[in-house]
Amino acid sequence: MFLTVFLCVTEADIGHFWHLTDLHLDYTYGGKAESCHNEVTPSQRGMFGSGLCDAPWALINSSVYAMKEIAPDVDFIIWTGDNIFHPRAKTGVLSMDIVLNTLDNITRLLREVFPDVTTYPTFGNHDYFPYAQFPSHDNKIYRHMEITWGVWVNDSNFRKTFRKGGYYSSSIRPGLRLISLNTNMYYTRNRLSLNFTDSDDPAGQFEWFNDTLAAAVRNKEKVIVIAHISPGLKGYEGFLWMYKPFNDMLNRVISRYMESGVIRAMHVGHDHDDEFKIYYDNKGIPRIPVFIAPSVTPWRYKTDQLEFGRSHNPGIRLVSYDRFNGRHLNIIQYYLDLDKANKDSHAQWQLLYKATDVYDIPDVSARSLSNARELMLDSSKKHVQDYYERLTLMGDTSKIDDKCQYSIYCGMRYFDVPGFNKCLDKYYSLAFRPVASSFVIIIVTVIISVLF
Template sequence: MDILRNITNALKTAFPGVKVYATMGNNDWFPSDQLPDTSHFLYNATADLWEDWIGDQNQVENFRKGAYYTVKTTQGLRIIGLNTNLYYTSDKLTADMTDPTGQFAWLEEVLRNAKTAGDKVLMTAHVPPGIHVPGKVKRFYTHYNTRFLDISRTFSDIIVGMFFGHDHYDGFKLLQKNGGSPGVPMFMAPSITPWRYKIPEKSGDPHNPAIRLVKYNQQTGVPLDIHQYYMNLTDSNRNNASDWKIEYKASEEYGQTDLSAVSVDNIIKAFKTDKSLLDKYIRYNTVLANGDTTVNACDEKCRAEYNCGFIMMNEISFDSCYKAQVGGSARLCSSSLFIAMFATMYYVLI
C-alpha cells in the first residue's frame, strides 16, 4: 500500500490537475498475482487513493468490488479500466470461476450502453490476452481468453484501441473480426523495470527502461502515433545520470498515417514480405537491449512465431498458423516459460 501511495502521490505532484486513468498490476498485490474476486482491503484503499482521478462515486464503488471502472473524458471518449489480473494464469484464486467479480457481465453492459449512446471506447488493463512471443506464452486462462475476445469482437465497431502492460516487451497485436477483417488494435507497452521476468530460479534477459507517449484523436479515440522513449541503462549507469532518448516514432518507422486497426493490419501484412521491417519490430521489441543480437538470432522459425502471434489469439489457431509457415514437425524456436512478471500499474494520462 505504501508503494501504491508513493506512486500515486508522485503522479499527482508531477501532473497537477491532469486526469490519470490507472489500473492495477499483478504485482500491486501481495501475495503477487493472487487478486481475489471479493471485496478486499487493498481494493478499498486503492479506491480511496484514486477517487479523485475516477471522479464518479458509482464507479469508485465498482473499483471497490473488483478494481474496474468506466468514465468519459471531457471530449466524450469512454475509458474502460479493467482488472485483467483476475484472468491471469498465475492467479490460483480465480482459475475455476466463470466471471470473477462479475466483471465480464459489467463490461458487456457498459459496451452495450456505449454503443447505444454512440460512444467510442478506449480500453486499458494490465495483463493482455492472446498468445505472446517469443515463447508462445499464454497469459489468460483459456476460458477467460475466449470470453474476453468474444466480447471485444462483438463490440469491435466502437472499441478503437486497447492498451496493456505486463509483457515488458514493446509490441502490438490485432484482434480480427469474425470474418478476418481488422477489428481492434492492441498495444503492449514496454516496462521501466529492466527485466522481462524475475523468479527465484532465473532472471529474464535485461532490457532498457522505456516509457511512451501515445498520440490519439480526442474525439474518435483512434490512436495516431506512438513516440517511444528509452533510457540506455549502460550509459546512464556509467555517467550516473539518466538520459532519456526517443527510440522511434511509429508513424515514421512503419509508414502509416495512424495506428488504427486498418493501419496495424497493413503493418502486419508488410512484415510477412519485408524482412527488414520485421527486423525493426524485433529490435524495438526488446527496447534495443542487445543491439542487433536479437534480430540476428531470429531464424525462420522465430519469424514465424512473430508473424503468427500478431493475429492468432489462441493456441489452436497459433499452432495451425505456425505449422503452415514452417512445416508440421517444426518446434518453436523458444520454449514456453512460466513467467512471473514484475510489473506495475498501467497509467493513461489524457
C-alpha cells in the same frame, strides 16, 4: 442553373496521453537489492538500475520527470500496473503494508509532477499481497486504492465496481470513455480463479464490460480499454497469460463489439516488451489495435537453469489521438540508454521511434498496423529484425531466425493457441515450432508466470 456544393472537412483535434507501466520499484535496491539475481554484485548496480534488477527510485523518479519535460500538457495518463518488485526470496520480503506504501508513493509522485492531469490506473498482478491473488470481492487493497485513486476517476459507480473487483469506467471527455479492466483475476498464477467453473464470471466483470460497451454504443461514445495483462498469446512465445476459459470469454465480449467500432484501442503492460497485436473479425478485417507498452524496469526474467529474458532498456510512451473520435494517430516511444545513464550518472531519455515513420503508415489504426504486420514476412527479415530490436528498446540486437519471424507474425493476430498453431503450420513443420505442442505451452507458461 448552377448548384454549389460545400464540402466540410473537419481537422483532427489532436491530443496526447502518456502510458506508464511495469515500474517494479525495488525499495531495497540501495541495500540487499531483493529483486536482483544472485550474480549481481553491489558494484554492478548502477545509479539508474541494472538489467538483472528491478528499478531503483532514481529510475522511476527520472521517468516521470522525463514525461513532464517531454510533454507536460497531456490530456491524461494511463498507468497499467505492476509497481512492486520481483522478490528473489519468495517469503518474508513483502507484505500488505509494503504493497500499499509503494502504490501510495508512486501515486504521490504522479500527483506532484502532474497536479492538473488525470491519471487512470489499473492494478498489475504484482500489486497485491499475497502476489497475484486478486479476489473477486471487497478487500483491503481495493478499499485503500479506491480512496487514493478515486479523486482521479470521474464516475459515480467507481466505488461500487472498484471495491467489487478493481475495475471501473470513466468519461475522458464527451464522446470518449475509458474502461479499466482487472485482468489479474484471470491470471494463471491466481489460485483463486481455480474456484470458478468455465462459465463463471469473477466479480461480474465480463457482464459489466459487455453492458458498459453496449451503453457506449447507445450513447455514441468511443472507448479506450486499459488492463495489465493482455488477452491472447504473449508475443512470439505463443502461450496464454490467462486461464483459457477466461481468455475465451474476454475475447468473445470484445468480438461482439468489433463491427460497431466502439473500441478504439486497448493498452496493456505486463510483458515488459514493446509489441502490438490486432483483433480481426470473422471476415479478416482488422478492427482493434492492442498496444503492449514496454516496462520502466529493466529487469529480465530468468532462473538458474533457463533464461527467457532479453536485455532491454527502460521505456515511457506518448500516444497521440483524435480528441473528437478517439482514433489513435501515433505511438511515440522514448527510452533510456541504461548503460550510458549509469556511466554518466545522468538520465537522458530520448526518442526511439514514431510508429508512423518506422512503418510508413498514416496512423496506428488496426488497418494501418495490419499493413505493417504484412511487412514482417519480408524475405530479408529487415522489418521483423527492426521490430525485434525496438521490442527490447535496443537492449537486444541479436539476429532472429525463421521461427522467430513467423512466430512474431502469427502472434500479432491470433488470440488463441489453435489459431496461433494453425498460422505457424503454414510456414514450417509442426516438429520445429518453438512452442508447438500443448505440453510445451503448459511448461513454458508455468515457468515464466512464476517469475512474472
